[in-house]
Amino acid sequence: GKKIGLKETADCLKNADSVIITSHVSPDGDAIGSTLALCAYMRGIGKKADVVIDDELPRSMSFLPGYDDILRPEDYKGSAGMLVIVDTDSSRIGGVAEISNGLPILNIDHHISNNGLADYIFIEKSAAAAEMVYEILTELKAELTPEIAFPLYTGLATDTGFFKFSNTRSSTMRAAAALIDAGAMPHVVSEALEAKPVEMVRGQMEALQTMELTAGGRVAGLFLDRELMERLESTEGFIDMVRVIEGVDVAVLIKCVDENVCRVSMRSKGLDVSKVAGEFDGGGHIRAAGCTLKMPLADAKKAVLDAIERALEA
Ligand code: 5GP
Ligand code: MN
Ligand code: MN
Known part of the structure; x- marks a missing residue:
């Protein structure tokens, strides 16, 4: 072009x-x-x-x-x-x-x-x-x-x-x-x-229960399975709930949106997450990126967390 x-x-x-x-x-x-x-x-x-x-x-x-x-x-x-x-x-x-x-x-x-x-x-x-x-x-x-x-x-x-x-x-x-x-x-x-319906706030509460810190506290993630996703109308802003945690460099939200289809969102304070997303055919910006993985939630979680840790070490 x-x-x-x-x-x-x-x-x-x-x-x-x-x-x-x-x-x-x-x-x-x-x-x-x-x-x-x-x-x-x-x-x-x-x-x-x-x-x-x-x-x-x-x-x-x-x-x-x-x-x-x-x-x-x-x-x-x-x-x-x-x-x-x-x-x-x-x-x-x-x-x-x-x-x-x-x-x-x-x-x-x-x-x-x-x-x-x-x-x-x-x-x-x-x-x-x-x-x-x-x-x-x-x-x-x-x-x-x-x-x-x-x-x-x-x-x-x-x-x-x-x-x-x-x-x-x-x-x-x-x-x-x-x-x-x-x-x-x-x-x-x-x-x-x-504005959000009260179910949204309840959904945020449940989503927060899935929070995990990895890479010595530098990565914070939320991992929403199919069952929870079916009950949630939207996940807008969920990633920001963990992005704000002190010491966290990368926040990640993985949502099982269909059987064996996971949508990934990433936010960073400087690490180029568009590169990480690019490893999975996604993209975006340095500090905000996303991708889709055709695999079950547990596998997507492992693949994405591994890729983020590798990027943090590099
Ligand atoms: P979000 O996490 O809000 O869905 O996306 C964050 C940023 O990454 C947005 O600017 C969005 O356009 C970009 N992005 C999200 N998913 C994808 C994807 O699958 N491919 C590409 N190229 N960009 C994405
Ligand atoms: Mn956009
Ligand atoms: Mn835009």
Whole structure:
């Protein structure tokens, strides 16, 4: 693919007549926020645009304008001239790949593990894809409406742990400030994202019972078996419960999401966990990464803890 900059990305969008906008499976606030904002902008300037994501959406984000319009690939009936992939590369868009087969791809991403398989690739080390979309819309002199500001603010907030993680830059805060001026309300976003049913809190209690410290206290893990996973509606934020333990360099959450399928999340204070995830065909960022292992929980646990320990020793 061809690496492009801010201006070319803006031109690319301006010159498109109709687009499918997508992001990764297991969509997070950045995936949903960035795609919704781009879609609202494109529609606002008279383009045909649809957000298509091949997964269930977190219900906590249903307050976002445009959320109800997000389509699954099987429900997309139109046609478009370009596929825009945001907050991931072409490897994690699920069935959207089939409905967009043959279309030129514009990829806007902030992951160091991006596979480079797109016609036009705009990559920056931004805190969030939402920060990149904010820059693009600024370049396009877009009018920032609440329909754009709320989703982008949500993307910034979720990818930075509400402006706490090391990826939070002054430019992130300046973008957030402009989005607040444009109508985004921080308390509305945080209250919607933090609210959880009481079963969730009970689930956290049970998840914490599985906590294990290894590597002399440098690694903390939660290991959720199939039975517990079937009762949990979400595991959002679980990994943060052990990430904060003093002396822990790497936090890991392993979830048995299907028979012999384990989803792994890792967070670190400096060790490059995207490399560890890469050993299992996953990826992400230096301090936050993930992968999927097709094996039972006990085997996945051993494989991942071994890989983390090896990385810590290296
Ligand atoms: P999470 O643990 O929140 O699911 O993911 C943390 C980070 O790693 C996110 O930025 C996410 O995009 C990335 N990530 C998680 N799982 C995968 C995966 O299977 N493949 C790749 N390439 N990235 C992943
Ligand atoms: Mn994401
Ligand atoms: Mn992101």
